[in-house]
Amino acid sequence: MLLPLIGLIIGVIAGSFFPLMIPVEYAKFMSVALLAALDSVFGGLRAGAEEKFDNTVFVTGFFTNALMAAGLVYVGERLGIDLYYVALLAFGMRVFQNLAIIRRYFLKK
Amino acid sequence: MLPIRQGQVAIAVVCAVLGFMLAVQFRTTQDIKSSIPFQRIEDLSQRLSQTEKERDTLLKQMHEFRQTPELESVAKESENIRMGAGVVALEGKGLILTVDDSKRLSKAGDNPNLYLIHDEDILKIINELWAAGAEAVSINEQRLIATSEIRCAGPTLSVNNTRYSPPYEIRVIGEPQTLENSLKMRGGVIETLQFWGIQVSLKKQEIVQVPAYKGTFRFEYAKPVKDGGK
Numbered sequence: 001m002l003l004p005l006i007g008l009i010i011g012v013i014a015g016s017f018f019p020l021m022i023p024v025e026y027a028k029f030m031s032v033a034l035l036a037a038l039d040s041v042f043g044g045l046r047a048g049a050e051e052k053f054d055n056t057v058f059v060t061g062f063f064t065n066a067l068m069a070a071g072l073v074y075v076g077e078r079l080g081i082d083l084y085y086v087a088l089l090a091f092g093m094r095v096f097q098n099l100a101i102i103r104r105y106f107l108k109k
Numbered sequence: 110m111l112p113i114r115q116g117q118v119a120i121a122v123v124c125a126v127l128g129f130m131l132a133v134q135f136r137t138t139q140d141i142k143s144s145i146p147f148q149r150i151e152d153l154s155q156r157l158s159q160t161e162k163e164r165d166t167l168l169k170q171m172h173e174f175r176q177t178p179e180l181e182s183v184a185k186e187s188e189n190i191r192m193g194a195g196v197v198a199l200e201g202k203g204l205i206l207t208v209d210d211s212k213r214l215s216k217a218g219d220n221p222n223l224y225l226i227h228d229e230d231i232l233k234i235i236n237e238l239w240a241a242g243a244e245a246v247s248i249n250e251q252r253l254i255a256t257s258e259i260r261c262a263g264p265t266l267s268v269n270n271t272r273y274s275p276p277y278e279i280r281v282i283g284e285p286q287t288l289e290n291s292l293k294m295r296g297g298v299i300e301t302l303q304f305w306g307i308q309v310s311l312k313k314q315e316i317v318q319v320p321a322y323k324g325t326f327r328f329e330y331a332k333p334v335k336d337g338g339k
Contacts, residue, residue: 004117
């Protein structure tokens with residue numbers, strides 16, 4: 001568990017000092033991609049806890065989820081459908097679900 | 110202590126990416142909050158584009174209306190009103206009258222006033238001209254408008270608050286023959302005036318120019334009636 005935490009801290013530090021700014025118009029897509037990434041991480045943690053972890057599935061899932069979420073929101077905006085909230089709801093629910101399962105594993109231990 | 114043993118490295122890498130994204134997003138959100146809310150920008154830009162679209166359609170409509178005859182009639186009406194108000198110089202067929210005091214010496218015992226031009230004489234002439242269909246009248250470069258006065262001011266004549274002494278030149282636009290007949294009829298204005306020796310000369314002309322009213326309109330007490338007024 002220590003390794004993912006270290007990775008997270010390194011990422012946060014790198015992001016804080018990296019001179020990259022997302023244009024305001026794209027902040028929405030970025031937030032959805034972020035939520036998708038969060039979902040993937042929790043999914044990975046859950047899989048790890050369940051001893052069903054697959055490296056390829058996890059890594060590809062992470063990137064495709066994030067990109068697809070942002071892409072879908074973009075398409076939705078073009079079509080006039082607020083897919084933003086749909087994506088938010090779906091990923092949010094999954095995050096909490098995964099969190100609940102992980103919590104149970106911790107408690108069982 | 111920890112149940113997760115599989116895929117620690119992969120999760121760590123992904124977590125690093127996640128952390129990176131988190132930090133960037135955090136900074137961006139902070140930046141947005143410190144400037145203008147995103148929703149507001151979206152709202153305003155949408156409204157701007159909508160207003161621009163509206164403006165474009167209105168401009169197009171304006172161009173269309175300018176080319177339709179409907180507006181031409183409105184323009185013609187305003188031109189008519191301006192002509193009637195006397196604020197534009199006009200020209201056309203008409204008469205030029207010159208009226209001068211009598212050269213005859215007054216006989217002893219006669220009132221010398223009778224041999225001079227008075228406001229009444231000019232008013233009679235003007236009245237006759239209007240009745241004969243005059244479209245525009247001026248006296249010595251003063252266009253007669255709705256509020257023009259013709260009044261004796263001592264030995265001079267006051268028109269549009271400007272004083273003139275004889276001879277007076279009256280310019281009229283209208284059908285020349287009708288105007289002439291109206292003045293020259295038997296027992297008419299000219300005959301009466303000539304009885305006293307007042308000189309009236311009359312010239313029919315193809316082009317008579319009547320100047321525009323040069324003053325301003327002032328309405329201190331009059332106000333248009335609000336509801337329709339028609």
